[in-house]
Amino acid sequence: MRKAILGATLMAAMATSGAVGLSQSAVAKDNTGAVIGGLVAGAVIGAAVASSVNHPSKIYVNPAPPPPPRPNPWANAFSPSPGVTCYPVQRACYKANGAYAANMTAKIFR
């Protein structure tokens, strides 16, 4: 509520400063009612603007769709002999114990 009052005061001040310039000519035309009406309108608008401070400031945009998954690079793996798996993309062979097999690599990729 304090923000609303502040906003109203601010708008009123702006309206007043604008009215100062007009007041000299306004005196001659006696537009006092219009000036007061402007002040009231400014206060209402200021309150509305100030209350909008509480609105969410972040704008959420739907994220871009994830890129399609890369093809499996190991899809062409093959087994030249029991217990050995070779991966052409890596140019490497592994044994059934899970570790790199340098001698099989040398024999297969030559």
Add this chain to the structure above:
Amino acid sequence: MTNFGIHKALIAAGAVVGLAGAALAQDLPDDLRLDGAWEDLVVDQEPILTDVQFAKLNNLAFQAAVTKICDGYELDQAKFAEGLSDATYPSPATVTTPDDMKHWETAVYFRLGASYGIFLAEGNAHPDAFCANAAELKADAEVPNVWR
């Protein structure tokens, strides 16, 4: 190649070891290979070498890693240099100028170092299997190695 050259080639591995370690959790229990790390390294690899040359470079990187993980292994600097020359000759036809050659050599050293790093990670994670296969290579008369 001088010792300095070899160390220069392998020093790039340091950055890769952490990366490879992070991929460890993705592995299946019966697969000690760091699939994710290898995928990141090789899938987008430019064809700086032929398939056979890449395989030879893998073996050099593996053997270098073995000397760090398994007892009783030491690199023979002369054999390693000869092996690296063998693995990288000839250079691609697209390498025509001294600048091209410099860039290509850098790319080869980087790849060697990166592979070395992943092998270090694999070997340290499962040294028994890793060293058992190193012993098998050492005993294989058909495949030369670069150890002393």
